[in-house]
Amino acid sequence: MANEETTTPEPKVVNVAEPWERAYWARRFMVPVEQVQAAVEAVGTDPAIVAAHLERDWPGHEPIV
Numbered sequence: 001m002a003n004e005e006t007t008t009p010e011p012k013v014v015n016v017a018e019p020w021e022r023a024y025w026a027r028r029f030m031v032p033v034e035q036v037q038a039a040v041e042a043v044g045t046d047p048a049i050v051a052a053h054l055e056r057d058w059p060g061h062e063p064i065v
Helices: 019-029 033-043 047-053
Strands: none
Touching: 019 033, 019 047, 033 047
């Protein structure tokens, strides 16, 4: 059997409507929640654009092999 990699699809939007969602994105981008909120207000909800605004990589992590 080949070494199969299972991956979770990346989120399509940065949703900051709920506290747990803001906390998720703050951890994901490794910035304070307030910076995530401000970035979304400034550039919208596209994760790649928010990451660039925060000067973070997207998706920001290497797959586990």
